[in-house]
Amino acid sequence: MKLYHSDTSPYVRKVMVALHLAGKAEAVDLVPGSGTPLDPNEGTCSANPLGKVPCLVTDDGLALFDSRVITRHLDATFGIGLYPEGDALWPVLAREALAEGILDAALLVVYEARLRPAELRFSPWVQGQMSKIHRALGVLEGEAGRFGEGFDAGLVAVACALGYLDLRFADLGWREGRPALAGWYEGVAEHPALVATRPA
Numbered sequence: 774m775k776l777y778h779s780d781t782s783p784y785v786r787k788v789m790v791a792l793h794l795a796g797k798a799e800a801v802d803l804v805p806g807s808g809t810p811l812d813p814n815e816g817t818c819s820a821n822p823l824g825k826v827p828c829l830v831t832d833d834g835l836a837l838f839d840s841r842v843i844t845r846h847l848d849a850t851f852g853i854g855l856y857p858e859g860d861a862l863w864p865v866l867a868r869e870a871l872a873e874g875i876l877d878a879a880l881l882v883v884y885e886a887r888l889r890p891a892e893l894r895f896s897p898w899v900q901g902q903m904s905k906i907h908r909a910l911g912v913l914e915g916e917a918g919r920f921g922e923g924f925d926a927g928l929v930a931v932a933c934a935l936g937y938l939d940l941r942f943a944d945l946g947w948r949e950g951r952p953a954l955a956g957w958y959e960g961v962a963e964h965p966a967l968v969a970t971r972p973a
């Protein structure tokens with residue numbers, strides 16, 4: 774397996790967490806694949822026309838993206854248990870999508886600041902993205918008391934989203950007014966799979 778990778782991508786981190794949980798982190802070749810819409814990575818584009826990491830190329834040469842497709846593939850291949858059977862699947866997928874939405878909004882804000890020329894920036898649009906993040910965090914705060922000890926794909930995604938907020942939005946203070954979510958994250962952040970994938 775080959776994984777187009779970036780050390781700081783929270784989407785890649787979800788995949789790496791799944792690989793660690795599967796005990797397969799060593800079975801994958803990590804290929805540096807960072808790029809942006811303005812400066813796409815050639816290697817990543819050769820496997821994923823969207824030019825985004827993560828992209829997993831299986832031993833059979835199948836290129837898989839995006840992160841949710843990859844984690845699902847890893848779960849099916851290695852029996853990690855991230856995606857439950859039956860009706861229990863839907864809340865997990867919904868939470869995974871919610872966390873992904875936090876990441877999508879956060880990444881757009883990061884790109885806006887890094888890539889868009891200052892004179893073209895539109896702050897209400899950025900505020901709209903930040904509002905998405907706050908609303909989603911509010912929902913997660915209401916649910917965090919029921920997260921429990923284990924991991925599923927939704928909780929892996931939430932942990933990676935919160936880790937990304939710590940990395941790129943340290944001033945946001947997402948823990949303020951969200952004690953249940955903060956308490957859950959404090960414990961889960963010490964899980965070996967999260968420690969091993971913590972962005973430098």
Ligand SMILES: N[C@@H](CCC(=O)N[C@@H](CS)C(=O)NCC(=O)O)C(=O)O
Pocket residue numbers: 779781782783784807808809810811813823824825826827838839840841880
């Ligand atoms: N929905 C995708 C998002 C992946 C994504 O946006 N990755 C970023 C790095 S954090 C990227 O490669 N961006 C390059 C680009 O947008 O051109 C997934 O879940 O894998």
